[in-house]
Amino acid sequence: MHPDRRTLSGIPVDPVYGEGPLPGEYPYTRGIHAGMYRDRHWTMRMFAGFGTAEDTNGRFKELLRSGGTGLSTAFDMPTLMGRDSDHPLAIGEVGRAGVAVDTVDDMADLFADIDLAAVTTSMTINGPAPILLAMYVAVAEEGGVERRLLAGTLQNDILKEYQAQKEYLFPPRPSVRLVTDVIRFTAAEMPRWNPVSVSGYHIREAGSTAAQELAFTLANGFAYVEAAAAVGLDVDEFAPRLSFFFNSHSDFFEEIGKFRAARRIWARWMRERYGARDERSLKLRFHTQTAGVSLTAQQPEVNIARVALQALAGVLGGTQSLHTDSYDEALALPSKEAARIALRTQQVIAHETGVADVADPLGGSAYVEWMTDELERRAGEVFDRLDDEGGGSILEGVYAGIESGWFMGEIAESAYRFEREVNAGDRVVVGVNAFTEGDEGGSSRLMRIGQDTEDLQRKRLAEVRLARDGSAVRTALARVADEAGRPEANLMPALLDAVRTRATVGEVVEVLEDVFGTYVETTVV
Amino acid sequence: MGAAPIRVVLAKLGLDGHDRGLKVVARMLRDAGMEVVYLGLRQTTGTIVDAVEQEDADVVGISMHNAGHLTLAPLIVAALADAGLGDVPVVIGGVVPDEDLDELAAAGVGAVLGPGASAVEVVASVRGVVDAGVRATGD
Amino acid sequence: MQPATEGRTPAELLAAARDGERRAIARLLTLVERGGGAADAIAGATHRLAGTAHVVGITGAPGSGKSTLTSALTTLLVAGGRRPAVVAVDPSSPLTGGAILGDRVRMEAATVAGVFVRSMATRGHGGGLALAVPGAVRVLDACGFDPVVIETVGVGQVEVDVVAAADTAVVVVTPGWGDAVQANKAGLLEVADLFVVNKADRPGASDARRDLDLMLDLTEVSGACPKRRPVIVETTATKGEGVEDLLAAIDAHHAVLVGGTGLEVRRARRLAAEVRARLDHLLGEAAGQALVEAGPVAGETTVETARRLAGRILGTGDTG
Structure with missing residues (x-):
């Protein structure tokens, strides 16, 4: 990119304005790079996944052709919950809200004809994350790409599952062990891989406020740092590869303040509390997605405007990558046309608005700086509480908050408060409780996944089960069980062996459940 | 003594974990004076039928955000009927496009609450199917 | 108001319920809970049929894990060939009269094992609950359930009274939250026949046990508690640990009462x-x-x- 930038009127602009710690300088409130988007735009990473692996592979290739620069995989609910497509609980959900992956063969189909050394891939998976990572590595290596060349992100953030998204498989402590197994494995063998994407997105979608999203997410990040340190890793060995994932909601300046506060808090805590020395450990990198929950089924085209403004907040907040929601997602999976408009929205922000020309253009605004400070202060109250509950450990404090249902109660309370405000008309949602005329009703172009996908996926799975070497599968699964029972072992090698024998996601999860047990949440309504 | 509160069983059927809507609806119904028997996540037709029976529920509300409602809604309606509970109305909530409404009605679903339904709509819908049920059985 | 009885009289419902028709049992419980003439009729009809079941009350602070414990206990009872039922009491909102009854979530194991679980709201406290719970227990007793477990949050006097009226009153505390002290304040020390220190795998479990012992010593000295000194059992309900001990202690207490x-x-x-x-x-x-x-x-x-x-x-x- 060329370094000098001019406005539409031809006025030249500097890369940054203002005094004090500049972008790229500790505590990175104004951004983690000096040049920010003048040097390099954010990654336009569009989340996709539906139907069978072949279906999603087609969408991936199309996104790459239209200028997307990273892949992001949405798995279907049975896969997210570690159940095979032929499990009784999977009925009606196979391939519906994401892509179905049962075995390494599905993973191979998913990335067929895509050069895994050349793309970065994000996989949104948590409970069974180590198994899916093993499958991705196995597919790459079967295709001749070494694991050290693989670049991407595994969500692998189990703590927020107990707090918000509820896609957990095992109790919290063995689940965190799986997270640290992945951290150890990638730290040693996959230097370009982000082993955890600490995610506030789902906390926010579950109904939290921006301040809660900020506080709970960073607390979870601290918890993983403590957990990885507890298994013997030096903080600078893994912290540079931790990344974050935030929601960008509709309250424009609050969102921007949240992103800025997140960077500052992380830098300070990593240096002062966790003793990080490597500058990269102090820099909070994050992906942003616009707020799915803010999309309305009423007058869905209005969502295009919402998404554009939320995306702009993410960019002004200094995000490293961005997914923009499609306007029809309140009702169904994004149609091809809607997904293209969403990507084009990012391209308008990047190339037409000029906001990418100057780093942190809002830095120094009295309101934005105040908002940043205020969100940091509110997050600090939560950290104090968790630290107290955990007897000086944020990790233990987070466990305690999960067990007592505290996080869930706080989130449910915020969700209900918002709902009441909307119902009372104290908050305007355009097209829902105000300006409702002009709703034409349902769109006829909704993307639907039918029962045929489920039947097809079951058939494919049955074929794999039939063709594989059953005794090799049993041996490999026995080794997984054995290693799971030894807390000091790293499960990743055993998982790699197991998926190579074509053991299914569900089979591996069942073996792990036998060792780790299952989890029933503390219900807070 | 006033009329006894309406008893509602609320559950999510299937694997998806999006319980924000279910929790908000639970509070809306509580605040409208109803008794909500909350089953929460990952229920099967079997656990829902047991609860409706033992709790003598007037109505059952099922939330789905997994795009599986056209498969799953008829299953729960059938399971209730098989257990002799066919008179207990089923309300479906979650991500349900308008174009599916006729098919769900034909499958025996009493009411559907789409995204963005207000508290007033939720409460009115639940009361509506319960009142209609009382008229239908004639007592 | 004409209660919906599907055209069946309370007597007909009771006959069907005693034949094992679950919906009839559930409907009887509804009528009992509503009070009035139908409830009186059912009370009359069940009065002579009841009296066999061992009535166990379980209470504890919110978050003490009593629902999970009740679930584990009744699941164990089913495995032993017995036929338990649970009445789980939760508070109604004093403002709206509505309630969120969430106990079935934590009792999923029990419901899957076939335990009959009924959630009951306090409905404005006072007389209603104090009448409805014994009425419901009598219905379940008359239908052959034994034991009948009443599970309730031990915070209000009414809930404490309900548990105190059981044959065996179990009070659940957890380590590290000052539960033992709270139990003392709420008057639970006087009514407890058995204490459970749940979540015994947590730090502070032995402290909780010691606190209880100390307070029981004081109560004995003051003479406020002229009954058998309560046994203390440690459990980790989420893992099923200690649940067999609890069952043995409950059965032992029953044996003492019967003896x-x-x-x-x-x-x-x-x-x-x-x-x-x-x-x-x-x-x-x-x-x-x-x-x-x-x-x-x-x-x-x-x-x-x-x-x-x-x-x-x-x-x-x-x-x-």
Whole structure:
């Protein structure tokens, strides 16, 4: 990119304005790079996944052709919950809200004809994350790409599952062990891989406020740092590869303040509390997605405007990558046309608005700086509480908050408060409780996944089960069980062996459940 | 003594974990004076039928955000009927496009609450199917 | 109001319920909970049929894990060939009368194992609950369930009274939250026959046990508790640990009651409490009625009005 930038009127602009710690300088409130988007735009990473692996592979290739620069995989609910497509609980959900992956063969189909050394891939998976990572590595290596060349992100953030998204498989402590197994494995063998994407997105979608999203997410990040340190890793060995994932909601300046506060808090805590020395450990990198929950089924085209403004907040907040929601997602999976408009929205922000020309253009605004400070202060109250509950450990404090249902109660309370405000008309949602005329009703172009996908996926799975070497599968699964029972072992090698024998996601999860047990949440309504 | 509160069983059927809507609806119904028997996540037709029976529920509300409602809604309606509970109305909530409404009605679903339904709509819908049920059985 | 009984009388429902028809059992419980004529009829019909079941009350602070414990306990009972039922009581909102009853979530293992679980809201506290719970227990008892477990949050006096009226009262505490102290304040120490230190795998479990022992010592010294010293059992309900010990302790307590006069004493006390609740209810209604018919007159003090109305209700003239 060329370094000098001019406005539409031809006025030249500097890369940054203002005094004090500049972008790229500790505590990175104004951004983690000096040049920010003048040097390099954010990654336009569009989340996709539906139907069978072949279906999603087609969408991936199309996104790459239209200028997307990273892949992001949405798995279907049975896969997210570690159940095979032929499990009784999977009925009606196979391939519906994401892509179905049962075995390494599905993973191979998913990335067929895509050069895994050349793309970065994000996989949104948590409970069974180590198994899916093993499958991705196995597919790459079967295709001749070494694991050290693989670049991407595994969500692998189990703590927020107990707090918000509820896609957990095992109790919290063995689940965190799986997270640290992945951290150890990638730290040693996959230097370009982000082993955890600490995610506030789902906390926010579950109904939290921006301040809660900020506080709970960073607390979870601290918890993983403590957990990885507890298994013997030096903080600078893994912290540079931790990344974050935030929601960008509709309250424009609050969102921007949240992103800025997140960077500052992380830098300070990593240096002062966790003793990080490597500058990269102090820099909070994050992906942003616009707020799915803010999309309305009423007058869905209005969502295009919402998404554009939320995306702009993410960019002004200094995000490293961005997914923009499609306007029809309140009702169904994004149609091809809607997904293209969403990507084009990012391209308008990047190339037409000029906001990418100057780093942190809002830095120094009295309101934005105040908002940043205020969100940091509110997050600090939560950290104090968790630290107290955990007897000086944020990790233990987070466990305690999960067990007592505290996080869930706080989130449910915020969700209900918002709902009441909307119902009372104290908050305007355009097209829902105000300006409702002009709703034409349902769109006829909704993307639907039918029962045929489920039947097809079951058939494919049955074929794999039939063709594989059953005794090799049993041996490999026995080794997984054995290693799971030894807390000091790293499960990743055993998982790699197991998926190579074509053991299914569900089979591996069942073996792990036998060792780790299952989890029933503390219900807070 | 006033009329006894309406008893509602609320559950999510299937694997998806999006319980924000279910929790908000639970509070809306509580605040409208109803008794909500909350089953929460990952229920099967079997656990829902047991609860409706033992709790003598007037109505059952099922939330789905997994795009599986056209498969799953008829299953729960059938399971209730098989257990002799066919008179207990089923309300479906979650991500349900308008174009599916006729098919769900034909499958025996009493009411559907789409995204963005207000508290007033939720409460009115639940009361509506319960009142209609009382008229239908004639007592 | 005509309750929906599917055209069946309480007697017909009871016959079907005793044949094992779950919906009929559930409907009887609904009628009992609503009170009024149908509830009285059911009380009359079940009075002689009940009395077999061991009634176990389980209480503890919110978050003490009593639902999980109740689930594990009743699941174990089913595995042992017994037929338990659970009445799980949660508070109604005092503002709206509505309630969120969430106990089935934590009792999923029990419901899957076939335990009959009924959630019950307190519905405005006071007389309603004090009548509805014994009525529901009698229905379940008459339908052959044994034991009948009443599970309730031990925070209000009414809930404490409900548990105190059980044959065996179990109080659940957890380490590290000052539960033992709270239990003492709430008056649970006096009513407990058994203490459970749940979440015993947590730090502080032995401290909780020691706190309880200490407070029991003090209670004994003060003579406030002229009964058998409660046993303390440690459990980790989420892992099923200690649940067999708890069951053994509950059975042992029952054996002691049956072996002596304990059971008769408790049941007499329970009946007296229920009669008292009915009496309060009836007198309350009469008081309301009297107030409407012959309320305060000019020149009368409130004490004089109350005495005049009491005399009117009791038919004894002025009780002053």
